[in-house]
Amino acid sequence: MYWNDINASDEEVNALAKYLDVNDDGDICEEDFLAWYQEAATTVASETNAVRQALLTRRTVNNFDKTPVPDIVLRNAIEAAIAAPNHKLTEPxxxxxxxxxxxxxxxELNAAExxxxxxxxGAKKKARWENIPGxxxxxxxxxxxxLQQEEDLAAVACAIQNFQLSMWADGVGVKWTSGPxxxxxxxxxxxxxxxxxxxHVGTLWYGFASGGLAQLMDQGPNRKKSVDDVLSSLP
Structure with missing residues (x-):
């Protein structure tokens, strides 16, 4: 077995070799390698599917219960948000x-209007807003x-999507609002x-969804256009 193309330390290579040598005979046969490879490939496929499922199943949450959301969930969401692509790394x-x-x-300001x-x-809206947990x-x-402003706004929109996906992964729903x-x-x-x-780009309301996230996922994506409707190809 040749390790020249593996970007790893000697210690990591030795650990992998020991792991692959399941019968501890000092030799890694094809069966040993294939068993590991198939397991690794299955894990990667599972993780890839989890990402796709998060993208496809995330929904806007309109109704929240009163359970407080731990600050670590917010911090995780912002950590994901600021990993969004931004041209020239402006971090806007x-x-x-x-x-x-x-x-x-x-x-109160909104209710008065x-x-x-x-x-x-107005009174009902005030009570509703005050009960949104996050x-x-x-x-x-x-x-x-x-041009820079346009690119920065696009970057912030990407960050907000990352924020929402991170919250969703933690079982927390989000509504992106930008009312008058x-x-x-x-x-x-x-x-x-x-x-x-x-x-101001958006106010993100977040909290645990009334009835849970699962019941929202069953409602479908509510999109009018399919892939074929929006995809075109050029030679």
Whole structure:
């Protein structure tokens, strides 16, 4: 057996050789190698399928229960988010976790606007927003370069998708929202957003889904277009 093409230390190579030599005769036969290879290939296929399933089954969650989400889940999601591709490594994102005091102020701000037309609806909306267990506001750095700004916004969108997938993997649902109130100066002030230097891209509500994530996955992706509808090919 030749190890010249393996990018590993001598210690790692020796450990692998010992693992493959199942009958401990000092020789690695074809049967030994194939047994290991098939196991490794099966593991890779399983992991690949898990990633695809996360992409295909993730759903937007609209209704959350009141169970608090541990901070480690949020930190894991942000770690995944900031691994998103970004041209020239600009890292244009910022994540702001909101506490209950700030959430209540935003809920009141939104309810007051709604109450101008429908006081009862405003009160219901306030209660609903205050009961959403997790809020994370995401911003993007502003740039005077129009192309750079476009690329940075795309990068932040990728980061938000990574965030959602990480949360989903931990059994937590997310809703990406960007309603009218989030574009108001009052919202920016409450969240500590400097509108001269950064732009609000989305507010991420997160929490454990009422009824669990499984019942959402059964609803289907709710997409109007298939692969054939959106894929074209050129010679």
């Amino acid at each position: 994102w910022r994540f702001i976790q909101l506490g209950q005091e700030t959430i209540s102020k935003i809920a 709604i109450a101008k037309k429908d006081p009862e609806k 809020w994370c506001v995401v911003t993007c750095k502003k740039s005077d370069d129009e 109130i989030t574009r108001s100066p009052e919202f920016s002030e409450l969240c500590g957003i400097d509108t001269e230097t950064e732009k």
